[in-house]
Amino acid sequence: MTEFSAALQISSSGLRAQAKRLRHISENIANADTPGYRRKTVPFELDSGESLGSVRLGKVHLDRSDLRQVFDPSHPLANAKGFFEASNVNLMVEIADAREAHRSYEANLKMFDQTRQMSSSLMELLRK
Numbered sequence: 468m469t470e471f472s473a474a475l476q477i478s479s480s481g482l483r484a485q486a487k488r489l490r491h492i493s494e495n496i497a498n499a500d501t502p503g504y505r506r507k508t509v510p511f512e513l514d515s516g517e518s519l520g521s522v523r524l525g526k527v528h529l530d531r532s533d534l535r536q537v538f539d540p541s542h543p544l545a546n547a548k549g550f551f552e553a554s555n556v557n558l559m560v561e562i563a564d565a566r567e568a569h570r571s572y573e574a575n576l577k578m579f580d581q582t583r584q585m586s587s588s589l590m591e592l593l594r595k
Contacts, residue, residue: 471582471585471586471589473519473520474578474582475579475582475583476521477520477521477578478575478576478578478579478582479575479579480514480521480522480523481522481571481572481574481575481578482572482575482576482579483523484511484522484523484524485568485569485571485572485575486572487509487524488509488524488564488568489565489568489569489572491507491508491509491527492561492564492565492568493565494507495507495556495561496556496558496561496562496565498554498556499554499556499558499561500553500554501554502542502544502551502552502553502554503534503544503552503553503554504554504555504556505529505530505531505534505554505555506529506530506532506554506555506556506557506561507527507528507529507530508527508528508529508530509524509525509526509527509528510524510525510526510528511523511524511525512524512525530555532555533555534552534553534554534555535552535553535554535555536550536551536552536553537550537551537552537553538550539551
């Protein structure tokens, strides 16, 4: 029965990691128009504390790519030349990342459900 619980732990760790990843992606999308905002990226790491194959999110990193320079002399943050630094969030990249995270979440959910169904089927067989 430990194989079933290990499979459930692995898939639930994937669910948690993808949910947190989606939260960071949504923060990036929400701040796409915030001047000076830097995109957040989060790497996946193997979780050595749980069963083999469990994942978790690592430390949040700020994207160090250049901030977009926007010409708007009337903006309160504009410099003497009329430019201000906008965010470095690319909405197309964020939407693609959100779709990938959503599909990975669904795959982990399906694995969790399949494991639960197999466990129930095994219990029914053992009862007979």
